Amino acid sequence: MSDIFDKTDKNLLGEPNREPEIPEFIIERDDDARPPIETDSPEMAGKKWLRRALKALAMALMVIAVFFVYRAWDYYYNIGVPVSTTPSENIKKLQTEPVKEAAEVVLSSDSILGVALDFYAIHGLRASIEFQEPDTADTSVFLYSRSADHQADGKYLGSLVVDGEERQSDCSRLGYMGMVGNQMVIGISRSDKVKDYCVDNGGSFFRQFILVSNGVIPHRFFLHGKVERRAIGRKDNTLYYIATRHKETLWDFADALREYGFIDAIYITGGTDYSFYRSVDGDRHDIGNAEDYPHEKWKGIIPWLVFRRI
Numbered sequence: 350m351s352d353i354f355d356k357t358d359k360n361l362l363g364e365p366n367r368e369p370e371i372p373e374f375i376i377e378r379d380d381d382a383r384p385p386i387e388t389d390s391p392e393m394a395g396k397k398w399l400r401r402a403l404k405a406l407a408m409a410l411m412v413i414a415v416f417f418v419y420r421a422w423d424y425y426y427n428i429g430v431p432v433s434t435t436p437s438e439n440i441k442k443l444q445t446e447p448v449k450e451a452a453e454v455v456l457s458s459d460s461i462l463g464v465a466l467d468f469y470a471i472h473g474l475r476a477s478i479e480f481q482e483p484d485t486a487d488t489s490v491f492l493y494s495r496s497a498d499h500q501a502d503g504k505y506l507g508s509l510v511v512d513g514e515e516r517q518s519d520c521s522r523l524g525y526m527g528m529v530g531n532q533m534v535i536g537i538s539r540s541d542k543v544k545d546y547c548v549d550n551g552g553s554f555f556r557q558f559i560l561v562s563n564g565v566i567p568h569r570f571f572l573h574g575k576v577e578r579r580a581i582g583r584k585d586n587t588l589y590y591i592a593t594r595h596k597e598t599l600w601d602f603a604d605a606l607r608e609y610g611f612i613d614a615i616y617i618t619g620g621t622d623y624s625f626y627r628s629v630d631g632d633r634h635d636i637g638n639a640e641d642y643p644h645e646k647w648k649g650i651i652p653w654l655v656f657r658r659i
Contacts, residue, residue: 433563433612436542439527439534443546447532449473452658453629454492454590464597464605469590469626469636474656476526476533478511478553482643482653489657491627492590494579495619496526496654497555503650507556510547511652518544522556524615526581531659535583535613537562555652560603560614570599577620578602581654582611592636593620617654 434442452473459466474491483490497517498506505517508525518541526535527543529552536543537559547554559567560580575596582589591614593602599616606614622644623637644651 430537430559430562430565430567432537434534434536436536436538436540439536439543440546442534443527443529443532443543443550443552445532446530447659451629452491454626454656455628456626456634458594459609461605461609462601464601465594466605466609467592467594467636469592471588471590471656473659475531475659476528476553476654476656478509478528478555478652479655480511480649480652482648482651483655485625485633485642488627488631490625490655491658492656493624494581494590494617494654495622496617496652497557498618499647499650499652503647505652508541508544508554509556509652510544510552510554512553513548513551515544515548516652519556522558524557524559524562524613526555526557526615526654528553533588535581535588535615537613537615555654557618558616560599560616561607561611562613564607564610564612566600566603566607570603572599572616574598579617579620580606580614581617582606582614584609584611590617590626 450473454474455470455472457468457470459468469492471492478496483493497509500506506519507522508518508520509516520539520541523537523539524535525538525543526533527547529547529550534543544554546552558571561582575598577595578593578597578599580591580602582591589611591606597605603614621637621641623635623639623641625633625635627633
């Protein structure tokens, strides 16, 4: 019995006197296998510094370029009113011949917003700047008026070009009128593109205050008080010489022009100056007081805007 028990005990319980095995843990380190950290040589460090400096310089130049582009846009285009016709578009107009029509100035009158106005529609005429006041007997002249202003010393205010000769370059007034050959345009811009085109092609050009630009009037005006007012305005494709019949503020005058439907309009000085226009039959009609003719003061200095038969 005991033999059986011993065998059974050994088979079931294992050998009671064997010591338990202790597991072994092996930790491998690869410190010796890792390559040493390489430090940049002075030459490599210099190249990295140069690349960073070039990147910083490129960013700075980009910021400066954006700044100057914005300044240029703000100067030439952000003028406080929308623009109906760009200088490039007006140059294209100056390059085309006008529609042939009978030479005449057509008078009409109306009252808008309480402002009484006379409209002189210009047809079949060419414009130029002249320093001699037209003779009332000159049948080639169908209308004339003042154009650019001048100071007491004879210096002109705003740019002035006469027969391709630049007399003054001044963009402080943003309205302009350009004349080349038989074509004429008005517009609103600080750009000198139209002026330069007139210089290059023997034309004339002057600047004046904005009254209406693309059907919008400016937020403020630099002339105050109530006096007789004059203007050159564009409605559709026709230019008009416009005069108030009574003393008006510049704001009321401009607002009336806008309400009447003028797309663009620029101011013309000399609200009480004498001038005349001719109807299609060639008869002369006085504008203002004929006793004020001729203008002796500032003779030879006043740049007259003269419309003649083509």
